[in-house]
Amino acid sequence: MAAYTLQRCLGAVKVIHKCGSHSFIARRSLLSTAYTDSKLWDAREKDHQNLALLAALMDRTYDRNFPVSSLSISRFVDNISSREEVDQAEYYLYKFRHSPNCWYLRDWTVHSWVRQCLRYGARDKALHTLKNKVQYGMFPDDFTFNIMIDSFIKDEDFKGACSVVEEVMLQESFDLPTTQILSLYALSNYLATKPELSMSEERALGASLLISGLKQDSSIGLSAQLLGCALLGKVEMAAGIHAVFRGMPLMWTPGYLGRALAVMERVAAAPGDGKLSKDAVDYLEGLLQDLSSASDSSSGEDDESGGEEGKKEEEVVVDEDDQAERDKLPLYASRFKDLSGQLQSRGKVDPSPLQVLVSSLVQQSLASAEGPDMEQYQRKVGEWEAERQQLIRREKEMRERAEEERRAHQAAKAAAKQG
């Protein structure tokens, strides 16, 4: 009886919880429908081409070692109409990137490729080409990135959204406030699910948090910076500074935990309104404790078992700089205690979790930030259209000229034969 009522209560609680979470992060995208709408994009002049003919043309051109024009690849991508054709287009994008014209892959081709992928449900394909951007030459602009992140957020695939944010970070294109807000939202939601992070994932998350937080001056930005530095410091302690900055746009001077503490100091000293989220501060505290206990235990083991091979290997790998970093750990721990005390006393620690902060930021600023983005997008679409029309015209002119020359040549040959 008691168990039955307990079960019913639990069931009720579960239902309520689901309702609550539904209203909070329902299946809705962050960006307004006007932003993600493809009406403006579809309103461009259509250039209907048969994909099979285009494919045959491109194959012939590649066989003869001639360069394929960027116009043909953009036509191919524009005229995709099914999922299989998405795969074919991926192949041709790969070939284009490995041809002499690879520098000329147009922005609008990349944009339309992403739109087509999203339309035909090939989002993982788009993510795959984005991740291997060296091989496919995918360097989307900010608007395209926003659309991609938004579609991932809509389906609550925060891991995928974080992969996209990682790519944005690698290209260092956190210029638009919309991009920053979206990426912070994705990152905070991903962290809220408390996933198991491998070292490379931690590194990527830390770097994305740090760089996206640098642009935002509010409390959410500062907390993101703190959390990012903490994650990077953890990787640094575990694997050395080289493992941190290799392949990432990060500074190579060691001391990321020191930078995290510098952020705290700045917040404590600044007269403004910036606060740090309790999540971030707690994470740093937990991290420092873990690291101190780990280093204590490992040094204890060292004393006990002198020349074990495993320990010897580790010591060979550790660099001088990294050793200096690890020795600073107790210093960091004590400084952290002071700074957190200061922050608490000045009321600069925001008790709400990171997720809530980001959602409030989203509600406040996203709508206003979208406006200038849309205008810029309209202007860009206009420019792209003009460029595309110019390319089409130029191609027509060149074809006409080639035709004329051929005709003149044939006439000359016929005249020579007759005469």
Added chain:
Amino acid sequence: MVKKKRIRLIAEMARKIRAYRELKNRPRESEKYALDYDTMTRPHTRKTLPVLAWQDVRRESRLFSLLSGLRMFGVGHLFTRKSWLTEHPEAPSYWQVTKVKVDYTAEKMTKSPLCVLLFSTGKQESEPKEMDKVMYHDWRLVPKHEEEQFKLYNPVPEPPIRYVSYPPLLRAMLLAQRQKDELGSAAEEPTLPLKRDVLLSKEYFRSQEKKRERQEGTAV
């Protein structure tokens, strides 16, 4: 009498064809500088890299692997070398990329960045030059948010150049020459600057040769 040398036309043709084939089949940069990271040997020449370089090769990256991940192949970004960071710790030295030439045949996209501006120890080169030592595993990208701080540099003013008199025999010869040319002893005697004015490089010697030719005139 020496027998007239037989003109071997076919051998001549074969030589030309061989030279042409060698030119056509010369190894691309990507093949020449490819490296097997497990055994630290180059597949092209089967030579092993020196042991002291192994740590750097494993940890750092080549310039093109950094450039390939950037938009427009990294035009406008700054790149430093780890060896410069250790050599001149206080003065920032970096290249800024302005143009890139791409070798598209390689699987991992080799590039030879051309035409970049160099800032070396705080001074800027006047014209864009081609970057050398591109394939060394030594390069680092300066992140955009750190660029300003990286470029900060307060140059220490150089002390003025000191001058010293010439060695005695040479000085005597110079003074005798000047007396013969009737400059008189009123003018200052020539002194030797302690810091070399001119960088002895290929361009300098070429310009000196040209100057000498102009003065002497071409041989008749």
